[in-house]
Amino acid sequence: MIGLSTSVATKPAGLDEVTDCAPHVTIRGLCKRFTDTPIYEGFDLDIPRGKLISVFGPNGCGKSTLINMIAGLIPPDAGEVLFEGRPLSRVKFGYVFQNYREALFPWLRAFDNVAYPLKLMGVAKAERDRRVEHLVARLGVKIDLSLYPYQLSGGQQQLVSIMRALIVEPEILFLDEPFSALDYEMTLFMRDQLQRVFMETATTTLLVSHDLEEAVYLSDYVLLLSRHPARVVELVPFDAARPRTDRTMSEPGFVATKAHCLKLFQREVRRG
C-alpha cells in the first residue's frame, strides 16, 4: 500500500487499489536543513514496488535532495529510509546523474563504463562481457560501445549512464533530471528508451523531473512536493497502458492528469 504522512493535505486518490502490495521503500521522519533553511521536516513516504514515480515540485523544493538522501549521496539530519526493512548498504541500486558528461569515465570505452560496477563487485572479465552483451540485447541498444563517451552524442552518453546503472540488476533505480541537458528531439527519444527499460525490467524507479509533461508521461505516480519544508501535496496516479506513445499525450486521461498536477503545482508556487 501507499501510506502517506499525516501531514498530507489532500488524501490521494486511487490508493486503495494497491493496498495488497507492501511498500518497497519506507521513509520515516526525514529531516534535512541547508544552513538555516529546513528542506525536510519529519517527511514520511512509502514507495510502491515496481512502479515508476516522477518527483515534481517547485524550484528548490528539494526534489533532487530527496532522491539523493534515499540513495545515500546526502546524509539526512534525521530520519530513516528502509528498503523492505533493510538499510541502503544491503540494497543494489542504480543512480543516473543529470550531468552524464561528468558522470561517465572518459578514459574508459562506453562498454567498460557499463561494465565498471561489475568490476567493482569483483566479477570476472568474461562474465562482465557476457552480462553487458546480454543487457545490450535485452534493451535493444544500438550504440557502438567500443567508442569513448566523448565520441557519443549526449543522448547516447546518457543511455550508457542508464545501462551502467542497470548492469548490477538494481532493485531500485534513481534518475536525477536525466534528460534536462538534452535537446527536445533527443529527450523524446530517451523517454521512450527509459520506458522500454522500465517495461523490460520493472525496476522500482524514482525520476526527478522539471518537466510536467515528461513526469506524467513516464510515471505510474507523480509525486507532487510542496515548497520547502517539503510535504507530499499529492501522489497522483497515472495508469495509461504502456507502451505510451505520442498519442498518449493527447488522450483525455493524460490531459486531465497533467491539468490536475499543474493546478496543484501552481497553487504551491503561489503560496511561496
Add this chain to the structure above:
Amino acid sequence: MTRSNAFLPLVGVAILLAVWSLVSWLSLIDPVLLPSPEATFRTLWYGMIGGKLGADFVKTVVRTISSTAIAAVIAIPLGILLGSSEKLYRSVEFLIDFFRSTPASAMFPLFLVLFGVGDRTKISVATFGAALVILFNVAYGVMNARKTRLLAAKVMGASRTRVLFDVMLKESLPQTFVGLRNGVSLALVIIVVAEMFIGSTDGLGMRVFEAQQLFDMPGMYAAIFAAGALGYSLNLLFLVIERRFVHWAGR
C-alpha cells in the same frame, strides 16, 4: 586544416630568414656580431654531426631528462598524496608556493655546497625546480577531480582506494601532463644556466658561453639554435605522449 594552411607556420620562418639574409648581405650589422644564416646553419650542421656541439647537446638532453624523470618520480606520488586531502595540501601550500616562486638559480650556491661541482649539483637544482612545478600541478589535478565523477564511483560502491586509483588518478592526468611539460621546460632552463658556470666542461650552456668568450659567433648562434630546438622538441614530445595517454583531455 586545408593543405595551404598547413604551410602557414613556415611563413614566419621564411620572413625571419629573409630579413636576416638581407641584413647580413647589406652588412647592416657588423658580421662579427651577426653572421650570415648560411654560416650559422653550416656551423650548426657540422657541429651537430660529429662535432663538439652534438656531444654537448646529448649531455644537456641527458641532464634535462634525468632531472625531469627524478622530479616526476618524487613529485607525482607526493602530489597525489597531498591532493587527495585538501587539508594536507592547504597546510603545505604556502611552502610549495614559496619555493616554487624562488628562482631556482638562487639555490646554486647551496646545492654546490651540498653536492660539489659536477652533474649532481646541476641535476639536483633542476630536479628541485621541476619537482615543485609537477607537484603543484598534480595536487591541483587531484583536488579538482570532478565531484560528480567521484560521487558516481562512490555511488557504485567504490572504496576510497578504488576512487583514488580509478578516478582521481585518471582525473589528474591532464593536469599532471601540464606539470610535466612546464617541469621539463624549467629543467632545461636551469640545466643550461648551470652549464654556463661553476666549472662546467660540457653541455649546451657551456658551448654558448665558450663560443661567446672565443668570439665564435656562428658557433654561439648555432648552440643557441640547438638549445631552442631541444626545448621545442621536448615540449612536442610531451604533447605527443599526452595525446596518446590522455586522449580524453579537453573533450
